[in-house]
Amino acid sequence: LLLSQKQQQICSIRLFMSSPSEEEEDPTLAALRKKREQILAKKKKEDGDGTPPPQDANNKARIASILSDNHSPNNKATGSILSPPSDTTTTPTQRPKPTTIKSNVPSISEVASSKRQPQKQQSSGGDNNLKFSQQFTLPSDENDLHIPNRIGFGTQCWGDTSRGFTSERKMTKKMAKEGKLFNPGDLMSAYQTLINGGITFVDTSEAYGGELSAEQIIAMCCNDEQSSSSFTNTPILASKYDPRGANNLLRRFLGLASSTVVRAIRSTCDRLESNSIDLYQIDVAQPTLYLGGKQSLASGLAKAVDLGLCNHVGVCNMNARQMKSMFRKLESVGVPLVSNQFEFSLLNRRALFNGQIQACQDLGVTPIAHTPLARGLATGKYTALNPTGGKLGSAKFDFQTLDPLSPIHEAQEVVAGMVRARLLKSFNDDKEMRSRNYKMKKSSDGEFNKQITTTQVAINYVVAKGAVPIPGINNAKEAEELLGCLGWGLTENEVGILEEACDKAEKYRPPTPT
Secondary structure, eight states: OOSOHHHHHHHHHHHHHOOTTOSSOOHHHHHHHHHHHHHHHHHHHHHTOOOOOOOOHHHHHHHHHHHHHHTOTTOOOOSOTTSOOTTSSOOOOOOOOOOOOOOSSOOHHHHHHHHHSOOOOOOOSSOTTSOOOOSOOOOOOSSSOOOGGGOEEEOTTTTOGGGTBOOOSSOOHHHHHTTOOBOHHHHHHHHHHHHHHTOOEEEOOTTSBSSSBHHHHHHHHHHHHHHOSOOOSOOEEEEEEOTTSHHHHHHHHHSOHHHHHHHHHHHHHHHHTOSOEEEEEEOOSOGGGSTTHHHHHHHHHHHHHHTTSEEEEEEESOOHHHHHHHHHHHHHTTOOEEEEEEEOOSSOOHHHHSSHHHHHHHHTOEEEEESTTGGGGGGSSSOSSOTTTTOSSSOSSOHHHHGGGHHHHHHHHHHHHHHHHHHHHHHHHHHHHHHHOTTSOOOOGGGSOOOOOHHHHHHHHHHHTTOEEOOBOOSHHHHHHHHTTTTOOOOHHHHHHHHHHHHHOGGGOOOOOO
């Protein structure tokens, strides 16, 4: 009884398993054997029974049962192996059962069992394997034209030497001083970054570029995409018909508008090295100058769709009245109008007050906002106190232009700080929730954009008002900043702060609705 339970088990097992032929015995076992003999002698003297418990088949089976119980993680030994079997006359001294204290901490066996058979975790919805993203719902599509993430990019400067493009492969300081800011390599890098990042809507025009047109550069990027396995998404190509082009001016007087539109889109497909494009838009301020007018233009667009040259058709720079008229003309030939592209930004909100955006919503037309950064004024980088945007050289805008915009730039900084704090809190909450749930993938710091910029605030303002911004992108740095707009949006309070600041800017005070 003075031995521990473990020592008693070892002693009895070794006694049972040992054979008489063993020449030498372990010293520890000998000491245990001697101690056991002393205990049995004492019990014999107290009980008056000179016959020790027999080591019969029942006793062997009992030992084997105890061994199996001791090796089971879910069963515990309830007594000592030195206790005699129940069919003997010797009755051991009864020992009080130890008090069991229930604990909320699971045992090792329970933890192992739960890992083998994990319990189903209650989920509040969504995929547990998704990366962190702020709870933000994008506006639904107005029609069959789906623009991923409701953001695209423009190519107005691509190939245009007057806007900073150079065809030289290697950039030098002399080129930078001359205003040459990007080359084809920069454009291909920006294209690859945006397409792989999830911004796949590419807007171009037959009028963009110079000796090397923007459509030809896009074709080079698409060919590189097909030959490389690094691209994961398919671009959505949109181009525009330019009535001011020399060829189109000649065609205007030689034939109907319908044939002119078909010829123009065929030329666009040839430059893009594609059989068809996703969206073809007409930028016609005065369609009555064409033979046949709007009805002839609508027939040309319908024919382009029937020939498989484009999947959807849209218009550019049409006010609410013109767009509704073109909508009816296209509807009469069986082709829906899916988009209207016009200027809209934080500094130019006329489309909110002249009925353009509201008319788009009423007709189910997607509003596409070109110049969403107001040629740099809405980026927040050029301010009255920093007219150069932190770059060496002369100021891009003068003080008289930037000073009235100070309330807007200050509001952009405030909203950017609010967004950063809000996203950081949500990210930390998401990270803590995932740390408590082993089934959810752990989020890393790299999956969260902590550098919300004023430029991103200006772009997401356009998204918040229901339009699709297409800022011009010319290099990989600008592409990365545009990708930082994804995964979050502005709240009503943040939009209200920006609009209140816009009202204070006298130069861009919205006109009184009529």
